[in-house]
Amino acid sequence: VAILAIATGFCSEPDRPALNLAFFGGNVLALALFYKVGSIKTGWSGVLPKQALWEVALSVAVTMFPGMLVALSYQLKYSEVWRSAAAFVWACAATLVMVSFGGYGFYAMAVFYYAVLGWGHMVIDPGDVHTFIPYMYSYAAVGVIAGGFPIYKRDQWTVVIVSQVGILSMLAGLRIKTDVSRGSAYFFLLSVLVYLLLLWLRMNRHLPEALRACRFVRLDYLRKLAAEGGPIRRCQDLPHEAFGDVTKAQYVVIVSHCWIDPQTCDVRTSEHPQGLRLATMLQKLELHFSTRGLGKGRHFMERWHCIERWQRLCSSLTGGCDVVVFFDFMALPQAGMGPDGSLLQRSEEEAAVLRQCL
Numbered sequence: 001v002a003i004l005a006i007a008t009g010f011c012s013e014p015d016r017p018a019l020n021l022a023f024f025g026g027n028v029l030a031l032a033l034f035y036k037v038g039s040i041k042t043g044w045s046g047v048l049p050k051q052a053l054w055e056v057a058l059s060v061a062v063t064m065f066p067g068m069l070v071a072l073s074y075q076l077k078y079s080e081v082w083r084s085a086a087a088f089v090w091a092c093a094a095t096l097v098m099v100s101f102g103g104y105g106f107y108a109m110a111v112f113y114y115a116v117l118g119w120g121h122m123v124i125d126p127g128d129v130h131t132f133i134p135y136m137y138s139y140a141a142v143g144v145i146a147g148g149f150p151i152y153k154r155d156q157w158t159v160v161i162v163s164q165v166g167i168l169s170m171l172a173g174l175r176i177k178t179d180v181s182r183g184s185a186y187f188f189l190l191s192v193l194v195y196l197l198l199l200w201l202r203m204n205r206h207l208p209e210a211l212r213a214c215r216f217v218r219l220d221y222l223r224k225l226a227a228e229g230g231p232i233r234r235c236q237d238l239p240h241e242a243f244g245d246v247t248k249a250q251y252v253v254i255v256s257h258c259w260i261d262p263q264t265c266d267v268r269t270s271e272h273p274q275g276l277r278l279a280t281m282l283q284k285l286e287l288h289f290s291t292r293g294l295g296k297g298r299h300f301m302e303r304w305h306c307i308e309r310w311q312r313l314c315s316s317l318t319g320g321c322d323v324v325v326f327f328d329f330m331a332l333p334q335a336g337m338g339p340d341g342s343l344l345q346r347s348e349e350e351a352a353v354l355r356q357c358l
Helices: 001-009 017-037 049-075 079-098 103-124 133-145 152-179 178-204 219-227 276-286 305-314 349-356
Strands: 252-256 323-326
Touching: 001 152, 001 323, 017 133, 017 152, 049 079, 133 152, 152 178, 219 276, 219 323, 276 323
Parallel strands: 252 323
Antiparallel strands: none
């Protein structure tokens, strides 16, 4: 991604739009290949509608003032130093939004920023536009859109960071032609960003070897199960999409509980027809991972209340795919009961997996 983007900036010429367009297509293709190389799973992230609305509103609110600074720096024709300073302030706000919310909030905030920056370049100060800059903004928009497809927030961050590596590489390739010192500074920043990205890619959560066979159920599947009337099912009877990737999920919840029934683990009641254990577990989880948790936390007079309330805010806007739950009946091979009431025993392989995990 970086090498191709550097070539894009270095080889861009005002009178060769076809070449610029070809380089732009190559950059987009390289970003698409990163999806495959990085084993990035795409789909709906399990974010509830209210969570998505809060993400967008809070992200725009946090970045509105820095975005206005960027717009004013072009409107008042400030020097490039002031423009860079305004862009840096916005980058800090964007980083805060990306780390805290991600997803649709970052998408809305980034589209807002690139619209302001493109307006500044192409309307207020068109003389500052290089031939490849429209392609750079288009690539930035593609990177932001691509960052909204992964189901895990960690992968969303990764895709967006990789797209920023491409943008910084384009600038480095462009500047090195006209100003070697500034171009060298861009290359130094690029090398630091690439190194930090490689460290970030190594920082996955890893389970001990004996626990690799444990399965972790996604919160959005538990919601779906409850909406369909339940009940919970043993690990062997769950579909593949019920389980999440514990190495990428943002939150891992371990549930300790007593089995209500020795064969089915849960029982239906008149108040909880989908299952008592499923209903009470979801009630507890929703207090932390839905908009019901907004504003919760320590009293304002207690120490560190701001940190805890911010953490609760971030968890309240987390999608169901990013929360995986260890619930033993659904996580490890179990004996069960068939539709006709017969006892279903574990196979030898399933029994070996259970012994290993225990």
